[in-house]
Amino acid sequence: MRIPGALYAARGRAPQSEKDVPFQEILPLRLKNTVSGKADSGSDVACLQEMGMLFACMKDNEFVEKYCHKEIQQFQNCFKCYMDRKFEAKKTVNQGVVQPGNNLNYKQLNKYMRRFPNPV
């Protein structure tokens, strides 16, 4: 959106003149067709809350497991789910197999964008 120069004038600063400072396209004004995989490694820490609940219960009951049956069950189920998901992801997501959904891995995104690149 263009901002009228008068607005800057009111604040005491003259806008740059395009003649004096010509616009230079240092980098192309277009997004790249790839994303880097750096930020996508994700947090590997799973089941922290369940673990905390388990610890609280264990401490209360002096580490006797039979009183914390529910917590243990929850914790183990959570970890099992996490491992299963990781295993599944190894087969599909990390290979870059594109599947419908909005939560895409960087490999999937790259594959997708290669198929539908930005118009030049």
Added chain:
Amino acid sequence: MSKTMALRVFGLNLVKTNRSLLQNACKATALPAGQTVAEASYATEVTVHASPAAIQKQKVSKAMKAYLKRATEHDEFMKTQHLEFQIGKRHLANMMGADAETFTQEDIDEAISYLFPSGLYDPKARPAMKTPEEVFPARKAAEFDETGRPFHSMFYTGKPNFFQLLHEIVEETNKLYELEERMLRRGIKPDENQKLEIAGFQVLPKDQLETQLVESIADIEYTNFSNSMDRLIASPYAYKSKAFIERYLKPLMDQSKQLEVPKPKIDEQGRQYITTYECLRKTARADVTVRMPGTGKISINGQDVSYFEDENSREQLLFPLNYSELLGKVDVEANVEGGGPSGQSGAIRWGIAMCLRSFVDQEMIESMRLAGLLTRDYRRRERKKFGQEGARRKYTWKKR
């Protein structure tokens, strides 16, 4: 003129590799074509119609010339190989004292393993004599006409047959999708009874697909192929293109072998008995006889179960008997040689299980198969590799 030359060359050798060219030539000159259409239709599918006069006047292209040269060379080579093979076969037959005319490939293999015993571990490394067709892989026929113009629109992909196949699969899939759309709009559901059963099949493995297409395929291309096949098979109307799909499926198991159960014979005491010879496991070899109304007597090389000193081997012997609930109802006699206690007991276990098939019902046989009793355990000791401590284990890494 050039065409007549080509015809002469190919007329000499009716070899599979240049069948298509020959067909084309035959068509052009209206000669009777005496050979059958190839089972893999790829190389032969493309036909050239009588070329217009303008093209006929043109010279034969360099590519065609080179191809013709290669083809004649290959034909000559194959001819000599065939000749040598025939001579070799005759010699072998002579040596074995058999008739050369009726000497089959099986006889050849037998003769070779008898005359040239090999201690080499890998069967691939042992001497063999096969027909030249088996040894030298089939080559593609010419993919372009005399002017050098390719027949196939995807010639320049380098793998026209493979990409043609991919196109065909996608075409089939799209057809099925359209059908599904139409049926949905009419409110008709796919027929559940006709549903394609692919439980016992797998998509053609890479090497077989390669031989079928006469093209080498990269791994990723094979994944593309299998993915698109999966997509086609997953369609609810897949049974509509059953014939197409089945061309690229392979059964996982030979069912007919499972059903052959030998009939028990009757011995002099009027008892049913059945003998399994050649029960192999590791280096042990046994033959096992099971007699039906019995008291559970087991004799191995004339001794009873105490032939095996360790408990595990004894347990192995009883496994099939116990599983089929015939323990104490049959007698077992076994002769075993070679190998150690584990191999011997494994051999006898397999022999007993194979014999017991004749005395139990079909359901129990299937159950025994699922328990892994009827599978011949052909695993052998894996050889030690050089540069390694054993078969798999590497030496401890030392920096210097």
Added chain:
Amino acid sequence: MAVFYRIAIQSSIYGCRSMSMFPKHFGDPLRKKDMEDLNKSELTKFYHIPIKAALNNHSDTVFSDEIKLKMMNYITKNGNKALARGLLSRTFEIIKRAQTERLHLSPTDKQNVNTNAEKLLIEAVENSRPLLQLTSIKRGGVNYQVPVPITKKRSYFLAMKWLLDAAFEKDKKVCLPERLAWEILDAAHGQGRVIKKKDDVHKQCESNRAYAHYRWS
């Protein structure tokens, strides 16, 4: 003159097979119990799949048990499995004797005394299975002991290892089966060294709970 070719024999059905293992599409053998659990339609799925041969330490009897087999493998030293089998059966004998004696000594509560040695072993292993484990992770030059959840398989392994470690740690006069029998009996009743070790691990994990988010594995 005969011509011999060194050729790669194109295998007819299964592609290239290695002699030391079964091809990939072979299924694992099922136990009778598994087969009963599956219903008809699930069983027909196996109808077309070739099955691997049963291993030579398998036998589908009431006495065969996964944990027992594993325990036997863990006892084994230098591949002498026959000896390990003997030791384990001796252990079971000692347990059986001890429990029977206990049964006769306590006429009041005969229901509470378990004389099934195999069941006792399973119970002991189940009782000594840990939930968490400490791994040391280096962050900024400092090693932190971080509690991590462990898989089911590893928890079984640790339980059996601890049982055996406790048994191997003995004076020379007492033989292994005897010591192992007492460890199993103790663990089955929720006491003894192994259970204490498990509780110690849990306590350590609890005291290091602040580092739990350092985990990266």
